[in-house]
Amino acid sequence: MANRVVNSVLGQGTRVWSPVSRAVRAMSSGAGSGASPSHTYETLRVSQPRESVIHVELHRPEKRNAMNQAFWREMVVCFDRIAEDSDCRAVVVSGAGKIFTAGIDLMDMAGDVLQPEGDDAARRAWNLQRKIREYQDTFSSLERCSKPVLVAVHGACVGGGVDLVSACDIRFCSQDAWFQIKEVDIGLAADVGTLQRLPKVIGSRSLVSELAYTARKLMSDEAKSCGLVSRVFPDKDSMMEGVLDMASEISSKSPVAVQGTKINLLYSRDHSVREGLEYIATWNMSMLQTEDIMKSAQAALEKKSPKEVLYSKL
Ligand SMILES: CCC/C=C/C=C/C(=O)SCCNC(=O)CCNC(=O)[C@H](O)C(C)(C)COP(=O)(O)OP(=O)(O)OC[C@H]1O[C@@H](n2cnc3c(N)ncnc32)[C@H](O)[C@@H]1OP(=O)(O)O
Numbered sequence: 001m002a003n004r005v006v007n008s009v010l011g012q013g014t015r016v017w018s019p020v021s022r023a024v025r026a027m028s029s030g031a032g033s034g035a036s037p038s039h040t041y042e043t044l045r046v047s048q049p050r051e052s053v054i055h056v057e058l059h060r061p062e063k064r065n066a067m068n069q070a071f072w073r074e075m076v077v078c079f080d081r082i083a084e085d086s087d088c089r090a091v092v093v094s095g096a097g098k099i100f101t102a103g104i105d106l107m108d109m110a111g112d113v114l115q116p117e118g119d120d121a122a123r124r125a126w127n128l129q130r131k132i133r134e135y136q137d138t139f140s141s142l143e144r145c146s147k148p149v150l151v152a153v154h155g156a157c158v159g160g161g162v163d164l165v166s167a168c169d170i171r172f173c174s175q176d177a178w179f180q181i182k183e184v185d186i187g188l189a190a191d192v193g194t195l196q197r198l199p200k201v202i203g204s205r206s207l208v209s210e211l212a213y214t215a216r217k218l219m220s221d222e223a224k225s226c227g228l229v230s231r232v233f234p235d236k237d238s239m240m241e242g243v244l245d246m247a248s249e250i251s252s253k254s255p256v257a258v259q260g261t262k263i264n265l266l267y268s269r270d271h272s273v274r275e276g277l278e279y280i281a282t283w284n285m286s287m288l289q290t291e292d293i294m295k296s297a298q299a300a301l302e303k304k305s306p307k308e309v310l311y312s313k314l
Contacts, residue, residue, distance in 0.1 A: 041077075041078065042070045042074065043058065043059060043065075043067075044056055044059055045057040045059040045096065046078065049092075049244055050247065050251070052089040052252075053089070053092060053247040053248055053251050054082055054085075054090075054091050054092070055091075055092045055244075056079075056082075056094075057095065057096050058071070058093070058094070058096060058100070060096075061095075061098065063102070063105065064098065064099050064156070065095045065096065065097065065100065065101040065102065066103065066105040066108075067105055068107075069105075069112060072135055075139075075141065076141045079091075079142055079144070080144075082145055082147065083144060083145040083146060086313040087313065089251035089258065089314075090150065090258075091145070091147055091148070091149045091247070092149075092151075092243050092244060093142075093151045093164070094151070094153075095154065099154065099156040100154055100155055100177070101160065101164070102161075103158040103159025103161050104159055104160045113128065113131055113132070116131065136192045136193065138192070139164055139192055140167065142164070142168060143167050146259040146262055146263055147259060148170065148258060149167075149168045150168065150169065150172065150243050150246060151171050151172070153165060153172070153173040153177045153179070153229070154173065154174040154176060154235075154236040154239065155176055155178075156177075156180070157173075157177060157178065157180070158180045158182050159183055159186075159190070160192065161179070162179055162180070163190065163192040163197075165228075166193050166194055166197035166198045167193055167197060171228060171229040171230060172229055172230065172231045172232075172233065172243050173223060173224075173231075173232055173233070174236050174238075174239045175232055175235065177223065177229075178217045178219050178223075179211075179223055179228065180211075180216070181194055181211050181212045182215050183212075183215075184214075184215050190212065195208075198228075200269055201227065201228060202226045203226075220232045252307045253306060253311075254290070254293075254296060254309075255311060255313070256292050256311075256314060257290075257292060259314060260287050264276070264283060267280075268280075292311050292312075295310075295311065296309060
């Protein structure tokens with residue numbers, strides 16, 4: 001049933017991610033990797049549009065992909081599975097329907113974080129802190145996943161949407177996109193990653209502060225000029241083509257090199273240059289022993305394209 005729904009939503013040529021299709025692929029490629037991840041969710045649609053690329057689509061279009069409790073739960077499960085899936089080398093996130101996302105589901109929020117359980121203030125605070133950490137973990141799971149996460153934003157990207165995109169590695173948007181740190185307008189300080197990650201993404205604390213204090217909309221051209229997104233496409237279709245092409249390109253490269261790069265970029269973001277250099281020296285004392293280096297060097301000497309090299313799964 002779920003697959004029938006997914007098939008009707010996805011276009012031709014897009015393969016739906018299901019235990020059966022993945023098992024068939026594993027058999028046909030001779031792969032013998034353990035259990036197949038079963039990606040069946042209420043708020044997400046997961047497919048494999050290109051070799052080694054997984055597409056995670058926020059999928060509550062009639063509610064503008066507002067992030068309800070199921071979403072906050074499912075995103076972690078989805079990304080923790082992807083992290084363990086050696087068939088996946090790059091991930092694309094996008095939104096179904098009119099916009100990318102309207103942020104947290106305001107109806108759900110009223111019944112969840114606004115009514116913490118507990119017999120007294122201390123116990124309510126204790127429980128609320130645990131809950132906030134769970135919300136935070138939803139987007140931290142995108143960083144925890146060592147495969148590069150590319151996000152493609154069209155239309156509105158509000159509140160929790162900015163938290164989400166801040167945790168991605170590469171951001172694209174369409175011309176009609178806009179971003180809004182909306183939390184102040186609903187009476188709270190953003191608490192699931194925007195205030196921590198965004199200043200490191202766009203570099204200007206002044207601009208982040210302005211956007212966070214005023215909740216003004218950041219339109220696509222300004223998002224590009226300030227470095228929030230690296231490319232702006234004329235429309236959603238061309239953006240999806242562009243983002244999938246880039247994900248394919250990344251997934252054709254050595255997963256040891258690509259995933260080691262993500263881990264070290266994130267480490268260096270949060271540490272001094274000296275600590276970052278120390279970390280990668282220790283990292284590469286193992287990873288330089290990969291056969292991928294010899295394969296890549298051989299291909300370069302033979303003037304072959306890197307795309308012709310077959311790298312083992314990681
Ligand atoms: C510990 C907590 C951590 C997380 C914090 C996160 C905080 C935030 O995300 S703050 C931001 C909250 N979001 C908003 O304030 C946005 C509200 N929505 C809108 O402004 C508009 O919907 C939007 C501009 C995004 C799109 O406008 P459009 O005209 O295209 O759609 P609508 O007709 O307004 O909506 C269509 C249906 O979707 C429902 N909906 C939209 N947004 C939400 C939402 N955030 N939560 C719940 N439901 C939402 C809307 O009610 C319509 O439903 P229906 O009436 O049943 O058709």
